[in-house]
Amino acid sequence: MAALMPAPAASRILMSGNEAVARAVWESGVKVAAAYPGTPSTEMMEVVATYPDIYAEWSVNEKVSLEVAIGAAYAGSRAFCCMKHVGMNVASDALMTLTLTGVVGGVVIAIADDVGLSSSQNEQDSRYWGRFAHIPLLEPADSQEAYDMTLAAYALSEQFQVPVILRMTTRINHVKSLVTVAERVPHVGAGFQKEPTRFVMVPGHAGKRIPLMLAREDKLRELAETSPLNFIEAGSDKRVGFIASGPAYMHVKESFPDAPVLKLGYSFPLPFEKCRELAAMVEQVVVVEEVEPLVETELRAQGIKVLGKEILPRQGELAPQVLRPAIDRLLGEVVPELQSTAALQVFPRPPTMCVACPHLGVYYTLSQVRNLSIAGDIGCYTLGAGHPWNALDTTISMGASMGVALGMDKGRGVTDKDKRILAVIGDSTFLHMGMQGLLDIVYNKGNVTVLLLDNRAVGMTGGQDNPGNGRDIYGEETPRVDFAALVAALGVKKERIHTVDPYQLPVLFKTIREEVKVPEVSVIITDQPCVLVKDYHKLKPFEVIDDQCTGCGNCIDVGCPAIHVTRRGKEIKPSGKEVDLAFVRIESSVCTGCGLCVQPCAPKAIVHHVPVSPITLVKSCGV
Amino acid sequence: MSDNTNILVVGIGGQGVMTATEILAEAAIALGHDAKKTEVAGMAQRGGVVSSHLRFGKKVLSPQITPGTADVLLGFESAESMRWQHMLKKGGITLMNTARLVPPVVELGLFDYPQDPLAEIRKGGNKVVAFDATSIAQELGDIRLGNTVMLGAIADHLPFGAEILLECVLKRFARKGEALVELNRRAFAAGRAAVGAAEAVAI
Numbered sequence: 001m002a003a004l005m006p007a008p009a010a011s012r013i014l015m016s017g018n019e020a021v022a023r024a025v026w027e028s029g030v031k032v033a034a035a036y037p038g039t040p041s042t043e044m045m046e047v048v049a050t051y052p053d054i055y056a057e058w059s060v061n062e063k064v065s066l067e068v069a070i071g072a073a074y075a076g077s078r079a080f081c082c083m084k085h086v087g088m089n090v091a092s093d094a095l096m097t098l099t100l101t102g103v104v105g106g107v108v109i110a111i112a113d114d115v116g117l118s119s120s121q122n123e124q125d126s127r128y129w130g131r132f133a134h135i136p137l138l139e140p141a142d143s144q145e146a147y148d149m150t151l152a153a154y155a156l157s158e159q160f161q162v163p164v165i166l167r168m169t170t171r172i173n174h175v176k177s178l179v180t181v182a183e184r185v186p187h188v189g190a191g192f193q194k195e196p197t198r199f200v201m202v203p204g205h206a207g208k209r210i211p212l213m214l215a216r217e218d219k220l221r222e223l224a225e226t227s228p229l230n231f232i233e234a235g236s237d238k239r240v241g242f243i244a245s246g247p248a249y250m251h252v253k254e255s256f257p258d259a260p261v262l263k264l265g266y267s268f269p270l271p272f273e274k275c276r277e278l279a280a281m282v283e284q285v286v287v288v289e290e291v292e293p294l295v296e297t298e299l300r301a302q303g304i305k306v307l308g309k310e311i312l313p314r315q316g317e318l319a320p321q322v323l324r325p326a327i328d329r330l331l332g333e334v335v336p337e338l339q340s341t342a343a344l345q346v347f348p349r350p351p352t353m354c355v356a357c358p359h360l361g362v363y364y365t366l367s368q369v370r371n372l373s374i375a376g377d378i379g380c381y382t383l384g385a386g387h388p389w390n391a392l393d394t395t396i397s398m399g400a401s402m403g404v405a406l407g408m409d410k411g412r413g414v415t416d417k418d419k420r421i422l423a424v425i426g427d428s429t430f431l432h433m434g435m436q437g438l439l440d441i442v443y444n445k446g447n448v449t450v451l452l453l454d455n456r457a458v459g460m461t462g463g464q465d466n467p468g469n470g471r472d473i474y475g476e477e478t479p480r481v482d483f484a485a486l487v488a489a490l491g492v493k494k495e496r497i498h499t500v501d502p503y504q505l506p507v508l509f510k511t512i513r514e515e516v517k518v519p520e521v522s523v524i525i526t527d528q529p530c531v532l533v534k535d536y537h538k539l540k541p542f543e544v545i546d547d548q549c550t551g552c553g554n555c556i557d558v559g560c561p562a563i564h565v566t567r568r569g570k571e572i573k574p575s576g577k578e579v580d581l582a583f584v585r586i587e588s589s590v591c592t593g594c595g596l597c598v599q600p601c602a603p604k605a606i607v608h609h610v611p612v613s614p615i616t617l618v619k620s621c622g623v
Numbered sequence: 624m625s626d627n628t629n630i631l632v633v634g635i636g637g638q639g640v641m642t643a644t645e646i647l648a649e650a651a652i653a654l655g656h657d658a659k660k661t662e663v664a665g666m667a668q669r670g671g672v673v674s675s676h677l678r679f680g681k682k683v684l685s686p687q688i689t690p691g692t693a694d695v696l697l698g699f700e701s702a703e704s705m706r707w708q709h710m711l712k713k714g715g716i717t718l719m720n721t722a723r724l725v726p727p728v729v730e731l732g733l734f735d736y737p738q739d740p741l742a743e744i745r746k747g748g749n750k751v752v753a754f755d756a757t758s759i760a761q762e763l764g765d766i767r768l769g770n771t772v773m774l775g776a777i778a779d780h781l782p783f784g785a786e787i788l789l790e791c792v793l794k795r796f797a798r799k800g801e802a803l804v805e806l807n808r809r810a811f812a813a814g815r816a817a818v819g820a821a822e823a824v825a826i
Contacts (some may be wrong), residue, residue, distance in 0.1 A: 014649065178658070321690055340711065349635065351669030563730065
């Protein structure tokens with residue numbers, strides 16, 4: 001990404017939460033920033049990489065990104081690391097010991113919780129990590145706060161030599177609102193000072209750090225009581241007082257403008273006395289928190305009477321349309337009916353694979369092979385579970401397809417005796433956490449066919465660069481992983497490794513059919529780029545010759561969104577069986593000529609599109 | 624309830640819904656309003672449903688439009704304009720592109736595309752203005768102008784004048800040359816005219 005001139009100080013800019021954090025990271029004098037892409041966190045690192053005087057990287061996974069930040073902080077520099085909620089599951093091994101050593105240069109870890117699961121395999125509450133690791137956690141409620149709290153987090157981090165978590169949610173990361181920005185303040189690290197009792201966490205050293213960590217937590221709790229990030233707004237309607245943080249605070253203010261509210265910005269450790277102060281002001285206290293009842297449970301343990309998840313949902317966002325009726329019911333008031341327009345039922349529109357996506361060839365082929373159990377992974381290719389392919393049977397976590405496939409092989413039940421076990425994984429997911437799983441399959445002599453879909457991009461999050469395409473976050477050339485050599489090095493036999501063009505359906509079909517029959521591990525690598533990245537080149541589009549289309553519908557089974565049905569019909573086969581017909585056209589303006597749909601078309605009705613232009617007309621008249 | 628203006632822009636991933644909403648937000652901010660813009664757009668890049676919320680006024684708290692409180696629904700596609708009708712307040716207006724983008728699940732015969740989305744929306748009793756923004760863009764020479772046609776379409780249904788919005792649209796193309804600026808100026812005008820003409824017929 002090209003470096004831009006940062007906006008001047010004191011500008012008021014429309015920024016997403018992600019952009020606001022990136023700006024504050026730059027202003028804080030951060031030297032090193034590392035991340036693995038993941039919705040809704042991705043743009044933080046993309047934007048950090050546009051600022052000057054800061055080193056940014058796409059790391060191969062979140063654990064590595066945190067470790068890079070740790071190293072920079074030990075050297076005295078300020079460091080930043082960001083990830084989506086499930087990323088911290090991966091990074092937590094490092095976090096749980098980092099809390100013992102603490103940091104020298106400030107470290108802020110921004111974790112983006114996908115509340116409402118807009119693009120994730122689960123819904124997690126990252127506020128647990130503050131408690132688990134005994135480190136402070138800040139929760140912004142809009143872009144300005146995301147910016148302000150990132151600046152505050154670096155000061156806090158260095159004051160207590162502790163990493164600080166900035167807990168965001170999709171409704172903070174992706175919402176745009178106004179932010180007033182300032183200047184970058186340079187920060188110079190002193191350099192790494194050896195101190196084995198602090199930085200070498202062997203049992204004898206680590207045991208002595210635990211009391212220090214607990215004493216630090218006591219001090220952090222005292223500070224929470226006086227932090228300006230936690231404040232009470234008095235309000236006039238004392239029937240219900242609210243304790244809220246993050247986007248839920250905005251929803252509370254929107255819904256109950258007159259209610260007393262304790263806004264928690266510095267939400268771990270909790271300021272118990274401030275909570276008591278609010279409780280004393282009102283008839284009853286409702287804790288509004290996304291997602292888990294954390295604050296609620298801790299306040300109850302303190303003997304503070306609060307309501308929470310017994311009246312509010314434990315899943316999803318706590319938007320005004322959720323909050324208002326819940327509080328109306330609590331107060332015994334009539335819940336007013338919504339004065340909205342009646343809802344209309346429309347077909348679902350699930351996300352689709354792109355026109356000409358190389359994965360289309362893979363899933364079309366898999367849908368034609370019988371007797372498979374297919375362990376899937378995280379990426380665009382998870383969409384293979386949907387129509388028309390229905391060719392992906394499990395999705396768990398990054399890299400899980402490998403272990404799950406091996407487990408399916410070793411744990412065959414009654415109906416699995418003759419099943420062929422496949423694993424499908426993308427290039428970036430393989431490098432993130434799949435390599436170890438493949439090594440496990442090889443080492444333990446598993447009978448799994450691995451499809452490694454190398455499309456040279458982290459596709460689902462927007463086509464970021466990775467070690468598989470040989471470009472770094474700045475688009476600069478860097479060594480590119482040779483997947484065939486890599487899997488061979490892990491122990492896969494040379495004759496069991498195939499690199500196949502996913503647009504060549506007969507070859508792909510034959511390779512998969514042969515490899516699933518071989519009772520040992522095989523790896524089939526597909527090697528065509530994601531259509532959204534610059535490595536992809538469009539070809540001449542296709543069209544359908546209408547009077548040659550027989551309506552068989554084979555091309556529709558490819559699943560390309562450029563194919564549209566023009567009319568439907570029925571046909572009685574000689575056998576007396578009635579079949580449905582669907583005649584098609586190709587939207588030539590979006591077709592990029594991959595040729596996948598041409599291959600299953602028996603009557604050869606799909607041909608290269610000839611644009612209608614006066615010149616062509618004259619020429620054809622001349623023939 | 625707050626006195627914010629609530630605008631809902633809906634369509635499909637890749638149509639430019641989020642950019643259009645951002646330009647609307649820039650216009651509101653240029654006039655000194657506070658504004659927040661948010662999306663429900665999971666994997667929208669893959670042809671999924673996108674609904675983009677814009678709220679502006681003196682002070683905006685929650686970024687989300689509560690169902691039943693949208694003032695204007697700007698629909699980039701027919702069925703998508705139907706899908707979000709419950710977000711409109713009673714008396715709200717729908718400005719919709721009549722283009723139909725049929726997804727694979729419909730082509731596969733698993734679901735039906737509604738026969739007449741415009742008629743379905745009319746049954747709700749709110750005002751609807753329909754126009755073919757996609758054809759207008761094509762006639763101007765580039766389907767990608769559809770986004771600017773849509774912004775022209777909403778220009779006379781905002782609590783501020785069309786000029787500031789046009790200015791914000793053209794600013795986006797300033798670096799790409801005068802020809803493109805001019806083309807977008809025409810697309811914007813065509814969108815305004817299309818809505819004006821459709822409304823004249825309705826009266």
